[in-house]
Amino acid sequence: MEYLEFELPIKELEEQLDKCQVIGKESDIDVSDTCKQIEKKLAATKKEIYGNLTAWQRVQMSRHPSRPYTLDYINAICGESFLELHGDRTVKDDKAMIGGLGKIGDQSYMFVGQQKGYNTKTRQYRNFGMANPEGYRKALRLMKSAEKFGIPVVTLIDTPGAYPGLEAEERGQGEAIARNIFEMTRLKVPIITVIIGEGASGGALGIGVGDTVLMLENTWYSVISPESCSSILWRSWEYKEQAAEALKLTASDMKKLKIIDKIVKEPIGGAHSDREATFATVRDEIAKAYKALEKLSPKELVDQRMEKYDAMGVFKG
Template sequence: MPTTERRPILLEFEKPLAELEARIDQIRQLAEDNDVDVSAQIHQLESRADQLRQEIFTSLSPAQRLQVARHPRRPSTLDYIQAISDEWIELHGDRRSGKDDPALVTGIARFQGRPVVMLGHQKGRDTKDNVTRNFGMASPGGYRKAMRMMEHADRFGMPIFCFIDTPGAYPGYEAEEMGQGEAIAYNLREMFRLNVPILCTVIGEGGSGGALGIGVGDRLLMFEHSVYTVASPEACAAILWKDAGRSAQAAEALKITAVDLKNLGILDELLPEPIGGAHAAPLVAAENLKKALQRNLNELLALTPQERRDLRYQKFRQIGVFSEEGYSTMARD
């Protein structure tokens, strides 16, 4: 998991907290240099810092939550896999293109003593790595690789864990030429027929069809500060108002946060994050994820394959159902 010992990367809304913490460090250093006891004052300021941190991260706007979801030090798919699994063997290639897509990782793991298949989008840890992994934007080969591993899991009765963290599928000319839309559509169809339990978790940014390509599951989990959206707020604002600068307004309207999706009945479980976000205490976040996956997996394993498929189908049929004032019947969007 990433450490927090490196120089912190501050988001705009974190600056007041950083200034207060810098002031505390300055006072502590001055006290040590001058052999003065200011422990009471420092304790008071630290309490204020804890209170401020709590206030900031419990009242984030959708646009601010998006910033946290995109934080460069937020734990990635491989970070979580290494933290929650007992063994992990990464497997490569879609067996069709002769290539391997590093933006979507797949493999076999052992989870709580049980063999499982784990897969997910993988962003880079720095600029060079991000370029190599195409910023987590998978190509058709990545989605075909994921489907190959899911079929392997179904054949051998292994549950599937999908970790979603992408701004969207790669929209480049080569990806379209290789059948990006077909690859995602194929996954959407085929995931509905799989007999094994499928648990999908949005660990950061769930964007558009790129997220849906590995997002058809029995349960959808999301971290508290993650987002799930049909289009990025910047793209939405550019389309609706011809002004990407209105992305904050778009983020509010799109209902992209875990709380919004929980209220809409799309999200099955909201996973709490440490105060300051998952990147502030990644091992705590990983433990929360591990417990939630174990609990949901046990519930799904108690069902028959047919019951799981039926519930999976009904889950997605209910998405988009809404009611209007003045009407007693339900309409479908």
């Protein structure tokens, strides 16, 4: 298991506990009391560290290499019922944006989300979760298909941003994202959005317009990453921690600003520390959100969605 810098005290205690248990197995010495003391100290340390995470530490948690990605959630939630669909019918199939039909119980959903890779080869294959214009056009094609057949849409956000390459701009990156935002506001089926990792810039907004927006506890959502913000304001990445605090990008900040609707609790230690529990929680939250939306007519859905996003950014001087 990989540990982040601020998790090193936990690593030390877990190593001590492992050694203590090994000594107990390999010798006749009773070490049960010592093990219990270490376990107690480990639990207290985890509670202290994970209960007081800074904004930058939550950004680090959202990028943890062991953290589950979009396909992990979909495969765990839908099992064999998931049918992946490909291509934007114009350019090609973008591997950074995945989507398809799947079931939770007896209810079908159209799942759409960014997919990252697990190692160097798959990260290149998935373009580090940064979609090209054809990825956003594929996402829109799938959402419009869902609308045609009355199937609710679930979007899973986990991207450091849309791909910023010259070829992406040549093929209309900005227009593709803007078109998605425009069309999603008017989509006549329920849209449930779940931020499962990084939610950066227009890359996230391109599939981020939802009737219900859920955000996992150790994720972030912002117009820019802390590193990029730091490099613009201070001409250096050294101030990324200050930038993270100033950007107000954590789940609690987003809830206070009414950008999201609900924070989804993660197991202590993050989503990767107990993947099955995280999958079960997300599955239940999606089903619960859909139950609250399914009785609304298409007109009520669109009107409510429009009102929700119209209200954002309004303030009294």
